[in-house]
Amino acid sequence: MTSYVYKFADGNKDLKDLLGGKGANLAEMTNLGLPVPPGFTITTEACKAYLAEGHEPESLAAEVTEHLAEVERTMGRRLGDAGDPLLLSVRSGAKFSMPGMMDTVLNIGLNDDTVRGLAAQSSDERFAMDSYRRLLQMFGATVMGVDAEEFHSKLDARKAAKGTTADTDLDVDDLTALVATYKQVIAEQTGREFPQDAREQLDLAVRAVFESWNGDRAVLYRRQERIPQDLGTAVNVQVMVFGNQGMTSGSGVGFTRDPASGERGVYGDYLQNAQGEDVVAGIRNTVSLHDLADLDKASYDELLGIMDKLERHYRDMCDIEFTIERGKLWMLQTRVGKRTAEAAFRIAVHMVDDGLISKDEAVLRVSGGQLAQLMFPRFDERAERSLLATGMNASPGAAVGKVVFDSDTAVEWADRGEDVILVRKETNPDDLKGMVVARGILTSRGGKTSHAAVVARGMGRTCVCGAEALDVDVKARQFRVRDGGIVHEGDLISIDGTTGEVFAGAVPVSSSLVVRHFEGEEVHEDLVDAVARVMAYADTIRRLHVRANADTPEDAARARRFGAQGIGLCRTEHMFLGERRELVEHLIVAEDEAAQEAALAALLPLQRQDFVEILEAMDGLPVTIRLIDPPLHEFLPDYTELSVKVAIEDVRGKHDKRQLRLLEAVKRLHEQNPMLGLRGVRLGIVIPGLFLMQARAILEAAAIRIKAGGDAWPEIMIPLVASKRELDLVRNEVLGVAQEVQEREGVSIPFRIGTMIELPRAAMTAGQIAESAEFFSFGTNDLTQMTWGFSRDDVEASFFTNYLDNNIFQVSPFESLDTEGVGALVRKAVIDGRATRPDLHLGVCGEHGGDPDSIHFFHDAGLDYVSCSPFRVPVARLEAARATLGGGYAAST
Ligand code: PEP
Ligand code: MG
Numbered sequence: 010m011t012s013y014v015y016k017f018a019d020g021n022k023d024l025k026d027l028l029g030g031k032g033a034n035l036a037e038m039t040n041l042g043l044p045v046p047p048g049f050t051i052t053t054e055a056c057k058a059y060l061a062e063g064h065e066p067e068s069l070a071a072e073v074t075e076h077l078a079e080v081e082r083t084m085g086r087r088l089g090d091a092g093d094p095l096l097l098s099v100r101s102g103a104k105f106s107m108p109g110m111m112d113t114v115l116n117i118g119l120n121d122d123t124v125r126g127l128a129a130q131s132s133d134e135r136f137a138m139d140s141y142r143r144l145l146q147m148f149g150a151t152v153m154g155v156d157a158e159e160f161h162s163k164l165d166a167r168k169a170a171k172g173t174t175a176d177t178d179l180d181v182d183d184l185t186a187l188v189a190t191y192k193q194v195i196a197e198q199t200g201r202e203f204p205q206d207a208r209e210q211l212d213l214a215v216r217a218v219f220e221s222w223n224g225d226r227a228v229l230y231r232r233q234e235r236i237p238q239d240l241g242t243a244v245n246v247q248v249m250v251f252g253n254q255g256m257t258s259g260s261g262v263g264f265t266r267d268p269a270s271g272e273r274g275v276y277g278d279y280l281q282n283a284q285g286e287d288v289v290a291g292i293r294n295t296v297s298l299h300d301l302a303d304l305d306k307a308s309y310d311e312l313l314g315i316m317d318k319l320e321r322h323y324r325d326m327c328d329i330e331f332t333i334e335r336g337k338l339w340m341l342q343t344r345v346g347k348r349t350a351e352a353a354f355r356i357a358v359h360m361v362d363d364g365l366i367s368k369d370e371a372v373l374r375v376s377g378g379q380l381a382q383l384m385f386p387r388f389d390e391r392a393e394r395s396l397l398a399t400g401m402n403a404s405p406g407a408a409v410g411k412v413v414f415d416s417d418t419a420v421e422w423a424d425r426g427e428d429v430i431l432v433r434k435e436t437n438p439d440d441l442k443g444m445v446v447a448r449g450i451l452t453s454r455g456g457k458t459s460h461a462a463v464v465a466r467g468m469g470r471t472c473v474c475g476a477e478a479l480d481v482d483v484k485a486r487q488f489r490v491r492d493g494g495i496v497h498e499g500d501l502i503s504i505d506g507t508t509g510e511v512f513a514g515a516v517p518v519s520s521s522l523v524v525r526h527f528e529g530e531e532v533h534e535d536l537v538d539a540v541a542r543v544m545a546y547a548d549t550i551r552r553l554h555v556r557a558n559a560d561t562p563e564d565a566a567r568a569r570r571f572g573a574q575g576i577g578l579c580r581t582e583h584m585f586l587g588e589r590r591e592l593v594e595h596l597i598v599a600e601d602e603a604a605q606e607a608a609l610a611a612l613l614p615l616q617r618q619d620f621v622e623i624l625e626a627m628d629g630l631p632v633t634i635r636l637i638d639p640p641l642h643e644f645l646p647d648y649t650e651l652s653v654k655v656a657i658e659d660v661r662g663k664h665d666k667r668q669l670r671l672l673e674a675v676k677r678l679h680e681q682n683p684m685l686g687l688r689g690v691r692l693g694i695v696i697p698g699l700f701l702m703q704a705r706a707i708l709e710a711a712a713i714r715i716k717a718g719g720d721a722w723p724e725i726m727i728p729l730v731a732s733k734r735e736l737d738l739v740r741n742e743v744l745g746v747a748q749e750v751q752e753r754e755g756v757s758i759p760f761r762i763g764t765m766i767e768l769p770r771a772a773m774t775a776g777q778i779a780e781s782a783e784f785f786s787f788g789t790n791d792l793t794q795m796t797w798g799f800s801r802d803d804v805e806a807s808f809f810t811n812y813l814d815n816n817i818f819q820v821s822p823f824e825s826l827d828t829e830g831v832g833a834l835v836r837k838a839v840i841d842g843r844a845t846r847p848d849l850h851l852g853v854c855g856e857h858g859g860d861p862d863s864i865h866f867f868h869d870a871g872l873d874y875v876s877c878s879p880f881r882v883p884v885a886r887l888e889a890a891r892a893t894l895g896g897g898y899a900a901s902t
Contacts, residue, residue, distance in 0.1 A: 013055040014072040016079065017048055022323075027052050029243030031102030034343050041322060043315055043340050047083050048097075048247030049076040051215060053104070056241035059219045070212070073246075077211075084248055089207030093130050094123035096140070096249040099214040101221060103242040106344060108463045109437070110230045111221040111242055112151040114214040115284060116144035116249060120205040136254050138184035143284065145191035145203060148210065152217040155198045163190050175293065177282055211246070218244045226441050233445055235819060250339040252332040253284050257305070260285040260332045263298050263312075265320040268328070268348045269402055271355030275316055277329075278456045279304075285330055285341060294475070295456050308338045319343055324365050325374070326356050347463060349405055350379035351507075354539040361542075368546040369894050375543055376891070377861040377884035380523075382406070383540065384880065388505055389519035394512045397490045397502070400451070400476030402509035403462035408449025408471035409503045409515045412496055414483045416443030423447070430502055432488060434481045435474075436461035444470060449504045451511060453479040453488070471506035479511070527571045527883055544883065547890035548572070553867065554874035555885045556631070558854055560584070565626035568879035572886050575631040575722075576623070577786060577876020578854035581703060582639050584619050585612075593644040596699065597678070598670045609702045616703060620710035624721045628714070633724040633786060633854070633876075635765070636703050636739075640688045641696075642678040651675055684800065689729020689765075693739045700727075704743040705750065712754040724761045726786060731770040733777040740781055763850070766838050767791035775838035779845035786876070787835055789855030789863075793822050796831045823856065826863040836870050843871075852876055861888045868892035 020028045020036025028036065032050035039045045051073070058066040081087045086095035096118040101111035119127065119141045128137035146164075150157040167183050168174055179187070195203045204210055221227060222242045231238055252260035262285075263277025277298030280288045288295055302309040312331060315338075319327045328346035332339050348356065357371040366374070388394070388407045410428035413419045416439065419431045423446035431447040433440060435454045444450055444464055449471035452461045456475055465472030478491040486498040496502060496513070503516040526537045556577035557568030565576060585593050589612070596608035624632055642648075655672050658665060680686035693700035704725055711721040725743060730736045740762050751758055764781075766772055767788030775785070794801040801823060809821055818827065826832055835853075842849045852874040857863035859877030864885055867875050869892070877885050 011054065011066075011068075012072070013052050013058075013066055013069050014076050015050050015052065016076055017045065017050070020050060025104045026240075027054065027243070029053060029102035029104055029245075030106055030344050031100060031342055032243045032245050035245060035247070037322075038319075038340055038343055041318065043318075044338060045340050046248040046250050047080050048245060049073075049080070050102075051244040051246065053241040053243045056219045056222060056243065057239070059216070060222065060241065065212075065216070073211070073215075077246075080248060088118050088211070089120075089123065091122040091126045094118050094126045094207070096123075096127070097211060098245075098247050098249050099211065099218060100245045100247070101218045101242045102245050103222070103236075104240050105234070105236045106347065107227060107230050107234075107236070108347075109460050110227040110441075111224065112214075112218050113286070114144070114147045114151055114217070115286070116140045116147075117210045117214055118207040118249075119144045120207065120210075122205075123207065131251075131254060133254060135181045135184065136251065138181055138188060139179075139253055140251070142184050142187045142191060144210075145188060145195065147286075148203065148214065149191060149195045149198075151221070152213050153195055153199045153201065153203075155195055159194050159198065160191060163187065163194065177293075215244050215246070218242060226439060229441055229445070232813065232819065233441075237819075238816060247341075250332045250334045250337075250341075251284070252280075252334065253282055254335055256281050257336050258332070258334050259283055259304075260288050260330070261295075261298060261301065262288055262328065262330050263316065264326060264328045264346050265316045266326045266352070266356055266359075268326070268346055268352055269405070271326075271348065271352030271359070273359060275299075275313060285332060294454065294477070305333060305336060308333050308336065311338050315340065321365070324360070324370075326352075350375075350382040351405055351536055353379050354383070354536060354543055358539045358542050369550065371543055372546050372550060372887070372890050373894055375887070377864075377888040380540070380887055381881075381884050383523045383536070384521050384527075384883070386518040387507065387521055388503065388512075389517045392517045394503070394516045395514065397494070397496070397511045397513050398476040398478040400453075400473040400479075400509045400511065401456060401462070402505075402507055403459075403474045404450075404465040404470060404472035405507040406449070406471035407503070407505055407507075407516070407518050408447075409501065409518070410448040411499050412488070412502055413443070413447075414481070414486055414498055416440050418498070419443035419447050430504060432479075432481060433461070434483070435459060436464070449473070449506065451476060451479075451502075451504050453477060453481050465506075471504060473504045473506055473509050473511055476509075476511055528567070529570050544572075544886065547887045550893050551886065551889035552893050553864070553872065553885075553889035554852075555882055555889060556633075556852065556854075556874050556876040557879045557882055558858070558876050559623075559879060562622040562626045564879055565623050565632075568882055569627060569630070571879055571882040573630075573879065573882045574874070575633070576627055577633050577852050577858070577874060578726075579623060579632060579634045580638070581616075581619075581635060582637050582643075584616065585637070585644055589615060590644055593641070594671065596696075597641055597645065598667070598674050600670070605698055609698050613702050613706055616706035617710050617713075620707050620723070621713050624710055624714045624723065625719060627722075629720040629722070631722040631724055633726050633763075633784075633852075634703075634707050635726040635728050636693060636700050638689050638728040640678070640680065640683040640686055641692065642675060642680070642683065645671065645675050645678065648675045648679055684794070684802075690727050690731075690735045690739060691729065693727065694735065697739075697742060700739055701742055701746055704746050708747050708750040708758055708760065709754070711758045711760065712750060712756050715756045715758065716754065722759055724763060724784060726784075727762070727764045728788070729767060729791070730764040730778065731768045732774065733781055736764050736778060736781045761850070765791075765854075766835075767855075768795050769834055772834035772838040776841035776845045779842040779849050782842075782849070783846075784850035784852070785838065785842055787838070787851075787853040787855060787872075789826060789831060789835075789853055789857045790823065792834065792855065793827065793831050796834060797822060797827070799823075825860050826857045826866055828866050832866055832870070835867075839871050859885055864888040865892040 017036045017039040022037035025033045028050045088095045098115045100113045124141045128134040146160045149155040252258045259281040261279035267276040278295035279301045280295045325345045330342040353375045357374040360366045410430040413429045428448045430449045431443045432451045452474040480489040501515045503512040526532045554574045556575040557573035558578040559565040560583045599605035711723045714721040761783040763784030765788040766785045851872045854876040858875040859881030
């Protein structure tokens with residue numbers, strides 16, 4: 010029979026699928042002999058069964074009873090016992106951490122009778138009442154669905170009546186009154202009484218946690234973080250320990266190293282006389298973990314010992330949650346901690362130096378996404394700026410935007426293309442929508458472990474938190490700074506998540522130090538050194554080569570500085586824009602062969618010079634040049650505009666013959682579906698001169714470079730091929746030109762001719778096509794468009810949101826390769842192509858070449874290289890190494 014419940018001693022850290030991250034790590038800590046309050050975990054399988062069937066699996070209640078009895082025996086107390094009640098916490102815990110996205114209920118087991126028992130046992134009536142009002146508040150909101158604001162406003166009113174802002178100033182009478190008020194709120198809002206039966210409380214809380222898996226904010230968070238929607242959450246039921254039993258008690262959170270910078274040394278927040286939720290919710294301002302040394306030296310020393318043990322055991326930076334109950338330390342959670350991109354790189358190399366991990370592991374501890382974040386711009390150091398306030402540097406980066414005070418406004422303004430900074434007193438999980446669309450997040454309360462900070466770091470969003478000098482007034486849509494200045498909604502501000510500074514207006518941004526390092530500048534900074542070291546490890550590990558998509562000598566040169574090993578796609582169509590557009594027009598409207606040849610002859614030297622420069626920038630490395638691909642009408646004036654112009658001139662009695670011929674041509678070339686029309690290789694067959702002029706320009710450019718002592722490796726690539734015959738027609742002519750150029754110039758050019766695979770038919774007949782191609786480059790943009798039948802220029806803006814909502818895919822297939830469909834075509838073409846030609850060279854040059862997940866797929870599929878935009882080259886180098894090591898895309902954060 011399936012076990013739906015595991016006691017902590019029966020689990021371990023590797024059972025995250027079944028026990029969730031929190032449950033698996035509680036089990037691990039229990040087995041390490043650390044002080045963990047006893048408890049058990051209800052598995053993700055139970056949650057999945059509940060969500061599928063709409064009710065708990067039949068055996069669950071009996072299993073819970075059995076495990077509860079064991080906990081009761083260990084503790085010598087019983088749930089619901091009026092004399093000496095056992096109290097429980099019920100917490101969610103999925104495989105992947107989803108901070109604050111799902112439910113937690115503390116103090117389960119309190120009711121009108123047991124609260125008296127708790128008061129007597131603890132000799133602390135205030136503490137007992139405070140715990141009861143907390144239960145009513147959490148249970149009322151999360152289990153019974155009462156708007157949490159209802160409770161907050163009653164609590165605030167009580168505090169105001171007392172003339173205080175601290176909940177610790179409320180006495181027994183205040184809390185007793187609050188308990189009565191809260192019960193009334195629950196009854197009024199739900200039409201039901203708060204359940205007095207302790208077991209019923211437990212069962213309802215467990216059910217609420219199951220259901221919170223499908224709550225809006227959890228679904229949104231998972232989509233954002235690309236976490237599968239069908240994993241379910243586990244539920245941890247654990248004996249309560251109390252941080253709110255006076256000043257010798259408290260709760261804290263911590264990290265074994267600084268999660269923002271990655272520097273060595275523990276980091277954390279502690280709050281006296283408080284339960285855990287108070288710390289992360291930023292309700293009162295915390296003290297530094299180090300201050301605990303003065304408050305309770307014994308607990309502090311014990312805690313540091315445990316943190317060291319955990320870091321050595323997990324061989325990674327860990328975060329922890331703990332509670333001290335009247336001087337006794339209890340560990341409530343640990344896991345491998347979330348960290349900023351900057352911290353990830355520093356920690357990885359520090360741990361190599363400390364002998365904790367290998368270089369391979371260091372590469373797996375960072376991700377391409379994190380590297381991309383470090384390449385974001387920073388505020389220009391020399392720019393003038395006016396400081397409004399300084400808060401905590403919770404998540405790095407430089408963000409500029411208009412101030413908004415709530416999530417809905419953030420979404421509305423961002424939708425119309427505005428950059429916004431979400432400003433809140435503190436954030437809660439309902440703010441997630443706004444945090445997703447905002448450039449940055451600024452709060453006036455809470456530390457680096459507050460909700461805002463944790464979520465922002467996870468998303469790579471710039472965040473400054475706890476800027477206490479700001480007085481945020483959401484109702485008045487403004488915040489006041491200490492010197493009396495007021496910033497209104499819509500005003501521009503700039504926040505620096507690396508220093509914690511907040512500036513008025515828009516501060517100009519400059520490129521990152523990491524980019525400057527990649528650009529070849531000597532930058533002496535420990536973060537840059539860490540990145541350089543990890544990149545050096547990555548380059549020795551990876552099998553895939555990385556090339557760049559570059560159409561200009563400048564881009565080619567930059568790509569080379571960023572580590573590109575050649576050009577995988579030089580699109581030539583961009584070379585026919587601007588002044589050269591007219592020459593293309595001449596070619597298209599040419600009345601006879603002589604006129605056509607004259608137009609081509611005018612284009613040839615220009616193209617040749619383009620290629621000389623690019624081959625020079627990539628000297629010694631392969632350069633794949635694609636012959637012209639888009640439909641020719643793209644180079645001609647718009648049909649309607651031109652018709653109107655000609656008609657007006659007609660009325661005026663003017664007849665410009667050239668205009669008329671142009672209009673004719675535009676009409677002739679007009680297509681209903683240009684993406685499926687006369688483009689790519691089809692152009693090369695219908696108007697052969699254009700392709701041959703380009704091929705000649707490439708080969709002559711290579712000859713020039715070789716004769717000048719250069720090392721040119723041109724690869725001529727034919728786009729949009731669907732059949733071997735199409736390729737043959739063009740290839741034979743190009744071979745003729747090649748022979749002629751080589752003979753005439755007296756050089757041997759090491760060129761290759763290959764094709765793009767970007768039509769499903771090409772992939773299906775790759776075995777035949779490979780007879781005539783020395784290389785394939787997968788054009789996954791078109792291959793995705795043609796396989797799904799999605800117009801790549803339209804669908805993302807029109808209906809993809811709906812498709813994402815309906816879980817048809819979790820991420821746009823234009824962004825990350827659809828491995829099942831488009832990927833299957835790629836795999837088939839690789840296998841069939843190599844069967845025909847074992848040394849067939851294989852790469853990808855669609856946008857997916859720079860996408861981390863897709864790079865892992867291309868590695869597995871056996872490609873030789875990926876090609877992506879110059880800025881993605883370092884990211885691709887790193888991900889190619891991680892793919893070689895078999896690491897999944899998501900880094901350990
Ligand atoms: C592709 O289709 O993937 C490709 C690289 O070509 P383009 O984007 O220019 O159509
Ligand atoms: Mg294409």
